[in-house]
Amino acid sequence: MAEKTLHAVYDDDDKLLDAVKKIKAAKYEIEEVYTPFPVHGLEKAMGLSDTRxxxxxxxxxxxxxxxxxxxxxxxxxxxxxxxxxxxxxxxxxxxxxxxxxxxxxxxxxxxxxxxxxxxxxxSKLWPFKKAENPIPETTDDKFLIEIKFDGSEKELKKLIDKTDVFEVKVHINKKSSHE
Amino acid sequence: MASHYEAPIRKPLVTGNKSYHDVSVDISNAVEGKANKQWWIVFSISMTLFLWGVGCIIYTISTGIGVWGLNKTVGWAWDITNFVWWIGIGHAGTLISAVLLLFRQKWRFAINRSAEAMTIFSVIQAGLFPIIHMGRPWLGFYMLPIPNVYGNLWVNFNSPLLWDVFAISTYLSVSLVFWWTGLLPDFAMIRDRAVKPFQKKIYSLVSFGWSGRAKDWQRFEEVSLVLAGLATPLVLSVHTIVSFDFATSVVPGWHTTIFPPYFVAGAIFSGFAMVNTLLIVMRKVSNLENYITIQHIELMNIVIMITGSIVGTAYITELFMAWYSGVEYEQYAFLNRATGPYWWAYWSMMTCNVFSPQLMWFKKLRTSIVFSFIISIVVNIGMWFERFVIIVTSLHRDYLPSSWTMFTPTFVDIGIFLGTIGFFFALFLLYSRTFPVISQAEVKTILKTSGDNYKKLRDKNG
The missing domain is CATH 1.10.790 (Major Prion Protein)
Incomplete structure (x- = not known):
């Protein structure tokens, strides 16, 4: 079980795609990406398998x-x-x-x-289901990458800082939901 | 930016220098703001018409179908005319969201949500008529093939009227899930912006907990594509089957093989006209002129012009086939339509449906908002007359001249029709105040390719 969760927020879909590619290349496990609209090429960059x-x-x-x-x-x-x-x-x-x-x-x-x-x-969608996007802005104009990690926080933050990031937050062992 | 290239010759579909956030704000404005006076006035008129219609329906059901203007010869008139008219209007929504999706037409994003809403609301109006005409609507479940205690009383699968039941139920329910699935991300956007607790609760409920995960979006896009692929033949089948109600019977003027394509073209024609009627008003009232641009209206006018020409060709083909068939009854039916006692209905239909859309060849006219609005209403009047002409003029001259008669509607016929118009507009007005009327998530996907600010940026930087 990962110790910490990092949330990297982006304000543009191209910046997000670029960041996902960089994080993937550095061999970090991307837990989830939340976007306000379907970003083309994202599933390929994340390595998601085709839907059946x-x-x-x-x-x-x-x-x-x-x-x-x-x-x-x-x-x-x-x-x-x-x-x-x-x-x-x-x-x-x-x-x-x-x-x-x-x-x-x-x-x-x-x-x-x-x-x-x-x-x-x-996709776990039904009436009375609670939304699980970590920040409400991800349905508006923000794009969020969730990374779970064990190792050094500094190292990961350094990598994230190299991308055109809008905001970074680290949560310790807590599932976050804005509701 | 290079990955968002679009040919410079294409005009921007989103104007006004919009950012992603601006799109969210503009779309949720109508939902978060308060209704103005005009909205309440139009809504009150619609509700009054609707209540009047409800009264007429109650009168019909409690007294009997005899309160309508029907007689022994014309056993089907305004009820089936209105039914086909509403079903036809309902075709544009699925056409816009499904067929234009398969053709990857980006301009559909601004109008698909409202067109689908219009589809659902007008199919509801259509569905009322056969149910009322049953006389005993509480026995409506007899139309379903359910095991029963009446001694193997099954429905007849050879009958086009039963095909209609299946086609329209499938169409209504598939359109509804198509619409709702597309709404989830937009409801979620309003939910996440909402400050009032009640509003937040309602939009949480209807957004089904949409969170916008990458995998959800991947499935969402695949589901939309497959639904579009299924809805395209479905929408064509629905009006085809409606036309079978007439085409499979042996009545001169009805028994023709041209009916399915002719009805489908007419349905698209009237549906696009209704979309234009509604959106020309809505873009103004809800301040959406930057999303539903003149270009959108022009493109819809072109669809109206083309389908209107198909309908016109079908009218002329019908006349030719009546002459060429050598069948006296068929020839008389068409001669009677044009020169008989209902000549005025025939020529209203011809003027509204064949002549008026041809004016759209002029660019100046098809880009004029006032002109588009007038034509959109003229077309729907014409399409109502088309169904009236097909149905009543074919029936009122029977094989037996002793049965020849005329049809005159009673106030109940008129009241129920006005009631459905009121119901339709009341639903649409409520929709325009509570639903995200433009699929904002999809508009955001084309913002970088088709937004005017991004287009200018590309022109400058190459």
Whole structure:
């Protein structure tokens, strides 16, 4: 467990990117970066792996597609087949053209909603969830790098001072939240 | 700065030397400030209309659909006209946020939030009409395929009306989560600025604890992209399916294969017009002229012009196909539209939808705020008449001349329609005072490429 946490605050996205690259190069572990908007190239500089959320959406879409086929087959073909406007109801395949719109809608419904629910759960977003950005300005115009470290504070501060930093703060073993 | 390059030929999308902090301040001003007199006046008018509409709805449901002007021949009139009109208006929001996202159009950032809000509010208005028309709205759940005790009473999946139920529910709910997900960082910005405890509590609740971690942003962007990819075919499918309500029936004037693309183009046309109506007022009232610039209005006018031309082409194609088909009934239906007792509705539609958007070819007119505002209202009047013409003129001349009749709306028809207009504007006015009306986080991402101060800096330093 790291002893101390350092918060380096920047007032510009380009300065932040530059700092992240320098800190990474000095082999420090970046715990987290808080930004007011998506900074392009940040995930690459931090070494974050690609998100797999799009893949989940594809799987959910397949699930919705299969569900729609199962549902309409049960309702329209198996449970209570009826002659409606002369449309053939002997097999799913014969009646299928009339089912295409709902097969499509349910695919989209499942893919969209389940993906968003997955996103909310993975990123821990839900009503009554407390915000965890260390300073409130990070949703306005400040960018914050959180570094947990064991070793010398001086050494790290020296490195941070070389970047175009706005403010530096060190917290001892305390989880910080502004709320 | 080099990484934020944008071709110098592109005009700035954010003017007024804005910094990141200025963006936050400008967007939260409308939320933190107090409503002025005009807001209260317009809101009171909207609420009065809405309450009048509620009264008419209660009267309809307690007495019966007979209080409307419908008759044996015209069994569908203002209710379905209003329904299609509102659904059509709802299409612009998703088009702006989804299709323009896929095309990476940066100008969408200033307008997507309000356009999506408009989508949700107008789809709510649309959804009211079929529910009221059921006569017994408390039995609305019969439309859902749920296991039941009535002896395998299932819905009919062959019916375009049921496709509509699925399409519109999917559209409304997907638009809502798309909108809300985009709102989280902006609600969080207002939360972190709030000084009043109650305000802080509310915005903490609705921002779902958004903290802006790098990983959250990475997922946020991916989710937005995938939702845009899903919403694009979805928005096209919704009005396609609405057009199937007519196209799959054997009524002259309805039974045509051109309906899906023609309805979708008309929907985008009327939706963009409504976005223009709302934003031209909002940019002035909420002091957002630096974000919603003349260029934004001009670009929307161009979309209106193009989709208006598509709609005009569709009208002419319909006439041609009626003649070319050699079907007497079809030919009569179109001749009757243009020269029959409802000629005035047909020619209002033609003037508003085909002629008026062509004026947008003139740069002077499409960059004029007053002119854009007038055209945006004219277009929506025209699009209402389009649906009225399609629905009522096709029905009022039946196959049996003994059934021929006219449709006259009663005060209840008019009252419910005005009520939905009031409800829509009341919702939008409340939205404009409590929500971040511009997606400020996304505007900040384009500030360095498209902000006028950064553009000038680049011109100077190369």
């Amino acid at each position: 959320i799009a893949i989940t959406s594809f799987i959910y879409g397949c699930l919705g597609f299969c569900f729609s086929i199962w549902m309409m087959n049960y309702i329209m073909i198996l449970d209570w087949p009826q002659n409606i406007g002369g449309k053939p109801s002997f097999s799913y395949l014969e009646n299928m053209p009339a089912f295409v719109p709902i097969m499509f809608e349910l695919t989209v419904y499942f893919a969209a909603h389940l993906m968003v629910i997955t996103f909310y759960l993975r």
